[in-house]
Amino acid sequence: MEPSGHLAEALRRAGYKLTAPRKAIVQVLEQEGKHLSSNEVLVLGRRIYPLLSRATVYRTLELLTNLGLIRPILLNDTAQRYVNGEGGHHHLVCSVCGAVFEFERCGIDRLAAELAERFDFRIRSHLLEFYGICRTCQTHA
Amino acid sequence: MEPSGHLAEALRRAGYKLTAPRKAIVQVLEQEGKHLSSNEVLVLGRRIYPLLSRATVYRTLELLTNLGLIRPILLNDTAQRYVNGEGGHHHLVCSVCGAVFEFERCGIDRLAAELAERFDFRIRSHLLEFYGICRTCQTHA
DNA sequence: TCATGTATTGAGACAATTTCTCATTTGGGT
DNA sequence: ACCCAAATGAGAAATTGTCTCAATACATGA
Structure with a gap:
């Protein structure tokens, strides 16, 4: 999705804590490229950080969205999907x-x-x- | 949304039955203009045809989508919304x-x-x- | 390094949205 | 009017998203 570490760095710079769950989510977004749904982020994120909760995924995706780092997209699904915000x-x-x-x-x-x-x-x-x-x-x- | 009767006529021409539920849905779409969610279509449609079921709304919206007459859109909601397909x-x-x-x-x-x-x-x-x-x-x- | 305060989290209840099943009904051609 | 495939309603079920609150962990300063 972007140069590695990009999202984590942006979170940190915006004053948010760089927690293990967030690192996992951000890593998934950066690795997996495109069109991930929140559920896909959850499943993939749990490979990195098994305790990861659904709520945290939603919270982090919203956070990244507000920062303009990712953006929601509708893609013939009922599920919300996210792509690179730039x-x-x-x-x-x-x-x-x-x-x-x-x-x-x-x-x-x-x-x-x-x-x-x-x-x-x-x-x-x-x-x-x-x-x-x-x-x-x-x-x- | 479109000249009145447009959607009903298109359905008929495509070989679909013009049932009372479909007439109600189509009438709602044509009258109400923009950005309707499936639930809004259901509620408004029941004013015209009170028995209207949720399932039929979804089925008809999908049908109209496949015909290219309406299209889904993402609008800062979690609900799917629909706009004129042209x-x-x-x-x-x-x-x-x-x-x-x-x-x-x-x-x-x-x-x-x-x-x-x-x-x-x-x-x-x-x-x-x-x-x-x-x-x-x-x-x- | 360690203690501290606050932001963050997990778990699961809850809510909203969408899909599916199947017995019943109905539109429209004959 | 009759027939039958298409369409429907009702509600169960699945999926997706939100919320609460007690417990946890990050980052800052000592």
Whole structure:
């Protein structure tokens, strides 16, 4: 997800204690890359710190979200998922089968700058999703 | 949400039965505009068709989603919400307080066309969200 | 190094949301 | 009007998220 230690360091710098549960959660987020649900974070985190509780996972994910380090995302699941809070995420999502295709390069930097100014908003990341029907589901219809 | 009768007509055309529960749900979606959760659809729908069951709401929302007529969206809630399946939705979301600002005009039509061709994907709608810190939360920090 | 105060945690109850099952009903073509 | 597959309601069950509170552990200063 990010250079190792990045999240832990940011937590510490923001004045939060670097506890064992938090280290485990942060390590999972940094290692496992993408689109983790809170339950996945719990399960993976318990491999590192077996006592890890569900509540702490939710608490820490909320904390990291408020700090802008991760952000929630909806991904054809009912479960909340989280991705890196910086930079962009670009998806094509099939509304029939739920398949997700990713792409790079969206060219909205100019728009971002304009909005940041207009709304006096400090932009950290963006999500651009196109919703529609994938090739496979088009032919099966 | 759309010209009246639009959703009902689309259901019928797709070969689904136009039952009383479905009529109620569809009427709610068309009247109430934006960001309805499944529970809101249930409550409002029961004003029209009191027997309406929770399961049917979920089933119908999934059906409409698969047809591309509505799409799920994440909106600082834990509940799934649904919006019109066509066109674009553009938000600035504050990661601290959850405030959502909307804006029009995103200028990504060209990108959409390019991706549709590249992935052979039939695009029906898009979501563009910027994530960051709003003016108020910047000053409170 | 150690004691201290506070932030943090775990456990589990609780609440909200979503899914599933199955007997019953109903829309719409014949 | 009849028929039957599609659709429904009711409620159980599963999943996801929230809350409380006593116990614990981090980080600071001595």
